[in-house]
Amino acid sequence: MKATGIVVEYNPFHNGHLHHLEQSRVKTDSEVMIAVMSGNFLQRGEPALVDKWTRTKMALNAGVDLVIELPYAFATAQASDFAKGAIFLLDALKCKSFCFGSEEGSLRAFLHTYELLTENEASYNLAISTLMKEGISYPKALNEAYKLVSKDVSVPLVDLSKPNNILGYHYIEAAQMLHTQIQPKTIQRVVADYHDDAKASETIASATGIRKILFDDNDLSAIKPFMPTTSLDALNEWQSTADSFGSWERFYPLLRLIILRHTKESLAQCAEVTEGMENAIWNAATTCITFQPFMEKIKSKRFTWTRIQRMLTHIYTEFTWKQLREIELPTYIRPLGMNQKGQAYLQSIKKDLQLPLVSRVAASKDNKLLQLDIKAANLYYLGLQSSYGQQMVGSDFRIAPIRI
Amino acid sequence: MKATGIVVEYNPFHNGHLHHLEQSRVKTDSEVMIAVMSGNFLQRGEPALVDKWTRTKMALNAGVDLVIELPYAFATAQASDFAKGAIFLLDALKCKSFCFGSEEGSLRAFLHTYELLTENEASYNLAISTLMKEGISYPKALNEAYKLVSKDVSVPLVDLSKPNNILGYHYIEAAQMLHTQIQPKTIQRVVADYHDDAKASETIASATGIRKILFDDNDLSAIKPFMPTTSLDALNEWQSTADSFGSWERFYPLLRLIILRHTKESLAQCAEVTEGMENAIWNAATTCITFQPFMEKIKSKRFTWTRIQRMLTHIYTEFTWKQLREIELPTYIRPLGMNQKGQAYLQSIKKDLQLPLVSRVAASKDNKLLQLDIKAANLYYLGLQSSYGQQMVGSDFRIAPIRI
Structure with missing residues (x-):
């Protein structure tokens, strides 16, 4: 059976995701997604808005x-590490290809870009570090450096100021660096801008936009x-049992408690917390009662909002620089769910897998990466501050992979 | 002005405390309490049920x-460290005496007991450690060892199975060990048994009993x-603003979050967590949704309920063995409140104080012990999980010492 991989968050699953899924299947002519x-x-x-099972x-x-x-x-x-x-x-799962959504839509442009940046790696990196010393954020520095190295290039290149193009670039880079045989494909996203919080059409909105509507209304x-109706049903079911959706606004009282248990020094040991951000984070937590003002207080032109949120995630889950530095590659394959076709595929590749297949976590509970997953899941549920979460x-x- | 000291928790202030306060003033013929x-x-x-200001x-x-x-x-x-x-x-505050409530009521018995245990220190300690190796709790071992060394003594001794007698003993020991001139006095408690949760009389109940009534009813x-009416008024005011009383039942979801952020190894670094209790505590937190079953699951004959709760307090406030071991003596005098007489007294001793007087914490915010107080206060408020707490x-x- 021919399988194609996709990389997703589905926060929540929407019509744009459905389009990507269906187009990926068609484009790669695959039986298994x-x-x-x-x-x-x-x-x-x-x-996440709702847990991984939902x-x-x-x-x-x-x-x-x-x-x-x-x-x-x-x-x-x-x-880059996400990718x-x-x-x-996906390679370990014997996928023949992977297919990502991008603002760009043409794989050629990605391959040209990858080639260009690999060839000019030294000057590109030098430009990035020089720009960052001026105090701008990493993504902005990347973008400026990219403009510099690409200015006289005639082949089509990818616009690396677009978030899905950036991810796509890193997928291609990862596939190369890992020496995989897996074939990249890309599909143009039907929502042009990830950050777009307005309704792009009658039936398509970004996940960010959908979450905004949900929290506002x-x-x-x-x-x-x-x-799809099935997504809405799942959200409805979650709301009726879990009582609240996951968000930093909801989690903030707990995040605040966790920050204030730290000293500034120990905060700096949490992964991604750097350049004095421990002071800004600690000070903001002493005075800010809700999340938005807290973020407004700590935001900085050196760091993107996303990067700061990643610091907060690692503070919340007690994930340290030390742990971050020890991580290399995934060490297991953990199915969260499958249909009959997925099950048959898994059966067919089982004997050739290079990584252990974790269907029951109890059997692999000493795996350090898996322990992090379990811990993060537990802390997520406690963050909901509801009886269901407890x-x-x-x-x-207790939960076995979902089968439909 | 002659001053007498008392050591209190007032959780909450009740008629038994009032009796102790008034009798202490009479017995020591003091102007300032x-x-x-x-x-x-x-x-x-x-x-605490309500915060330190209340x-x-x-x-x-x-x-x-x-x-x-x-x-x-x-x-x-x-x-012993509390005392x-x-x-x-109290000595630093130039008190001439201190007066504690005890089940015993006679100072002579305390002095005899102190003398006996000092003279027989080696055999007493040996008996304690031998008994503890059999797996019983420290207080039980103390009690048994005490029976051994006191069995042929004819002078009146203190019954060290009673909680206020134990504290009283440690006050006297502290006054001796610190080479103070402060005079000990004791007053018999009108509630015989601290653990008594029934109503001992029409107007006297222990603080434990009062909290039980409050939480049950x-x-x-x-x-x-x-x-006193003023105490009840203060509790009423607290309830109407703070929304909830402090208790482990209330704080448990946050304690649970904190425990599950730890690894078992890092839990063992929290003060007082010892002898594999980190495993028991961590395991119980994974399964128990409320505090009482959690405690039932981790209780052990090696440790008293109180000792286990102290472990939890230190886990909650991130107070480590390392910090505990570095602590010697208080390093400041922090008034929380005073009346005019108290203010005049403080004025009169101010120039002779050996410790800094902290009326504004901002001026002493680098003091490590004071940082702990501030942190503990903050985490207490967050534990209430109310808007007031936030x-x-x-x-x-922000709060200056209360003046009435």
């Missing part, structure tokens, strides 16, 4: 055949046009 | 002239007979 999906914390350094259900109901958890250490990492973890897993019917602690040990 | 009072966490390893108001309204905070590191310590911190402060009118974070910097 495998999604590597983040757990309860996401790459933007945020708790998002797995959304994925399966929409036609994904097999959902594999991207371990916490990669799911919450900067783009490395995801592509490594506090009404699931407002997001109904933008997602009950879901330890659920990784 | 100074209370060294715990902050927001108590010696039994619990969050308890200070109760004390002042009942006739205490000056309230001084016993720093967190001593307020939540085992009896050492308190007596050191959830009705302040039920405890009205047992306390607002009270940092209040140590």
Whole structure:
């Protein structure tokens, strides 16, 4: 069976995701679609709207055949490590190709860009570090440096100021660096701008836009046009049992407690906390009662909002620089759910897998990366501050991969 | 002006405390009554019912002239260190005497007991450690060892199985060990048994008993007979602003979060966590949704309930063995409140004080012990999980000593 991989967060699953899924299947002519999906914390350094099980259900109901958890250490990492973890897993799962959504839409442009930056690596990196010394953020420095090295190039290149293009670039880089045979493909996103919080069309809105509508209106019917019925049903079911959606606004009282238990010195040991941000974070926590003012207080032109949120995620989960530095590649394949086709595929490749297949976490509970996933899941549930959240602690040990 | 010191928690202030206060003043013929009072966490390893400012108001309204905070590191310590911190402060405050309530009531018995145990220190300690190796708790071992060394003694001795007698013993020991001139006095408690949770009389109940009534009935009118009106008023005011009373039941979801952020190894670095208790605590937190079952799961005949609660307090406040071992004696005098007489007294001794007087914490914010007090206060307020609690974070910097 021919399988294609996609890298997803599905926070929540919407019509744009459905389009990507269906087009990926067509474009690659694949029987099996495998999604590597983040757990309860996401790459933007945020708790997910709903837990990984609910998002797995959304994925399966929409036609994904097999959902594999991207371990916490990669799911919450900067783009290059996020991509490395995801592509490594898709390759380990014997996918023939992976297909990512991008603002660009043409693979050629990505390959040209990868070639250009590899050839000019030294001057590109020098430009980045020079620019960062002026106090601008990493993504801005990347962008400026990219303009410099690409200014006289005639072949089509990717606009690396677009978030999905950046991720796509890193997928291609990861596939190269890991010496995989997996074939990259790309599909143009139907929502042009990830940050777009307006309704792009009658039926398509970005996940960010959907979450904004949901939190602003506090009404699931407002997001109904933008997602399959099965996704909406899953959100409805979550709301009725879990009592609250995951967000930093919701988690903030706990994050605040955690920050104020730290000294500034010990805060600086949390992964990604750097350049005196421990002071800004600690000071803001002493005075700010809600999340938005807290973020306004600590934001800095040196760091993107996303990067700061990743610091907060690692503070919240007690994930340290030391742990971050020890991480190399995923060390297991953990299915969160599958349909019959996904199950048959997994059966067919089982004997050739180079990584252990973790269906019951109890059997692999000494695996350090897996312990992080379990811990992050537990802390996510406690962050919900609801009776359901309290009950879901330890659920990784109780919930078997979902089968539909 | 002649001053006498008392060591209090006032959790909450009740008629038995009033009796002790008035009798202490009479017995010592003192003009000024100074209370060294715990902050927001108590010696039994619990969050206080109401914060230190509310308890200070109760004390002042009942006739205490000056309230001084016993720093967190001593307020939540085992009896000998608790006593050492308190007596050191009363001595530093130039008190001529201190007067403690005890089940015993006769100072002579305390002095005899102190003499006996000092003379037989080696055999007493040997007996304790031998008994503890059999797996019984420290207080039980003390008690058994005490029976051994006192069995042929004819002078009156103190029954060291009673909690206030134990504390009293440690006050006397501290006064001796610190080479103070401060005179000990004792008054028999009108509630015979600290652990008594029934109503001992129409107007007297222990603080433990009062808290039990309060939490069981959830009705302040039920405890009205047992306390001065001003105390009840203060509790009423607290309830209407703070929304909840401090208790482990209330704090448990946050404690659980904190425990599950730890590894078992790092839990063992929290003060007082010893002998594999980190495993018991971590495992119980993964499964227990409320505090009582959690405690039932980790209780052990090696440790008293109180000792386990102290472990939890230190886990909650991130207070480590390393910090505990570095602590020697209080390093400042922090008034929480005073009446005019207390203020005049403080004025009169001010120039002779050996310790800095901290009226504004901002000026002493680098003091490590004071940082612990501020942190413990903040975490207490966050533990309340109410809007008031969120607002009270940092209040140590904003609230001046109360004056009435």
